[in-house]
Amino acid sequence: MADSSVILHSPEKTESNQVISKAVNRYTVSQLIRYFGADLPKASNYPRHAKAFVEDCLKKRFPIDGISFARFTTDLPSNRVSPIRKFLLFYQTIGCPTVVADPKTTKIPPAANELVLTFIREAKSLRGDRSKETYTKALNAFFLYVDEQTALGLPASLSGLTVSDFVQHLKDNQYSAFTINLYLSAIKQLAAWCIRRREDLKLSDEQLNALRDIDDVRGLAIERTFYKDSLETNERQQVLGDVETTRDKAVLVLLGMEGLRTVEVTRLKLGDLDFERQQLQVLGKGKSTKKAIKFFAACRQVLQTHLEETNRWPIPQGRRGEYLFDDLKTHQIRYIVDKQLRKHGLKRAGMSAHSLRHTVGQLLLEEGVSLEHVQQHLRHETLETTQFYTKKKTRKTYFQQMPD
Known part of the structure; x- marks a missing residue:
């Protein structure tokens, strides 16, 4: 995980726009397969077969094209060829974007990041071990996302822009509105704590503004109702x-x-x-x-x-x-x-x-x-x-x- 100096860094907007514009036609394997499977039934095995094909192309440094398709599917049964053919058509339809391997991530142990550890220890609003574990899990998920974006060459930090992208990332991965709002609440409380500790953390005005922007990120609307049934x-x-x-x-x-x-x-x-x-x-x-x-x-x-x-x-x-x-x-x-x-x-x-x-x-x-x-x-x-x-x-x- 990145240390606090990297986490709190907030790149200039012009730089962010340039990097994002360059990355429009660039996807990780998981991102590409997720888009491919978005309109398929949840039980479909098409994404799994397509991912195996893409990873084979990257491993052998072959382009994702008809020749690679023919080589990969030569000895495969027809029920595995059809999903890959459908994926190749999808890939060509979206303009044959650049595909890179998924970034290697390591599982972060609870409160591994010093910033999170200190926040959890000092947060008076967190009562009980269960609450602390939940917030640690939420914050670790966010900083894992920061590391993944950084590995892809994209700007990421504890800032409003990155947090907003993280919320969208959770939505894309079909997290519930309740979980998304819980994660967002944890990040907002961490940001507020950082602002209060700005002198100890030696934050610049630019970093403070990036932290304040987090409060403007909106969660998802939830119709409050019962999640549990009751007996007669x-x-x-x-x-x-x-x-x-x-x-x-x-x-x-x-x-x-x-x-x-x-x-x-x-x-x-x-x-x-x-x-x-x-x-x-x-x-x-x-x-x-x-x-x-x-x-x-x-x-x-x-x-x-x-x-x-x-x-x-x-x-x-x-x-x-x-x-x-x-x-x-x-x-x-x-x-x-x-x-x-x-x-x-x-x-x-x-x-x-x-x-x-x-x-x-x-x-x-x-x-x-x-x-x-x-x-x-x-x-x-x-x-x-x-x-x-x-x-x-x-x-x-x-x-x-x-x-x-």
């Missing part, structure tokens, strides 16, 4: 019933009745279960403080049974710091949920462990609980997030409620 009342009863062990039953009711996230279930300690006051103390995702929510009677009963079976009832005063589920991981919770869903024929697209949390919010609203109380129970930062459940309920009842 009778479906939830099926999932929470007929469970093999008291531990699995306890896990399921915490997800499907209390609305906890999987990671929140793994963090529960015996001292967080307040049976007397009927409250659960929950340490939320990326949080450092706990919030109290209603500890429902049906859930209390299931957890008490589990505690009795594990010889921890009544909860010993000296063991209140122990975890409720010793050494339970989130992937194990997902397995427990998926097993129950499949058992009752409820496993479908969009239905997962997190769907049980959506189910809690949805059913509470349908039972007449106020939006504000649902927000407090699910511990949403904003009411807007909770309002998605209202939108989902509206869509669900639209055809039944609209007058004829």
Whole structure:
């Protein structure tokens, strides 16, 4: 990866335009094959065969033409010749551009770049290892792109122009709008941090302007909606019933009745279960403080049974710091949920462990609980997030409620 002095360099616009204009008729193998396959079905094997042909031409230093085509396809079956013939026609149609080998890149270990490492370490907004890993991945992806562009002789830096090109690169590679906006947010925060540290980094006015331009790069519009499905009342009863062990039953009711996230279930300690006051103390995702929510009677009963079976009832005063589920991981919770869903024929697209949390919010609203109380129970930062459940309920009842 380039060091910070290269990353922060911002070439003159005139130079950029000259380089770009020279590179219009120049593609890497992957870029060319991506354009070739853009209008083909996703399952098509045409791009794979075409890429093998192009790479063979580059290896032998042959031009990509009819003679190379004839040499390469001499002993190939017809089902492999046809894709290459189609590619050659495509290549000739776009004007036989120059093709270069894909730049060799090495996988960057987490926070390998000193700039990223320092930023991640000092970023106060990043709470929890998961957030730091996500931002590190996003920033490493950007700087890999910078290295690839530099290897092709194109100008690339931590600047508005390069970031805008990077966003387009992600779109071309069919990244989701959510992922693109996440990557862009990470880059913008890094740029803002660099501006604040401009004296330590010894940035020039030109570099500062390039960093400020990044804030003007716009992300992709996303229609905010649900990514997860939810269960109906009778479906939830099926999932929470007929469970093999008291531990699995306890896990399921915490997800499907209390609305906890999987990671929140793994963090529960015996001292967080307040049976007397009927409250659960929950340490939320990326949080450092706990919030109290209603500890429902049906859930209390299931957890008490589990505690009795594990010889921890009544909860010993000296063991209140122990975890409720010793050494339970989130992937194990997902397995427990998926097993129950499949058992009752409820496993479908969009239905997962997190769907049980959506189910809690949805059913509470349908039972007449106020939006504000649902927000407090699910511990949403904003009411807007909770309002998605209202939108989902509206869509669900639209055809039944609209007058004829």
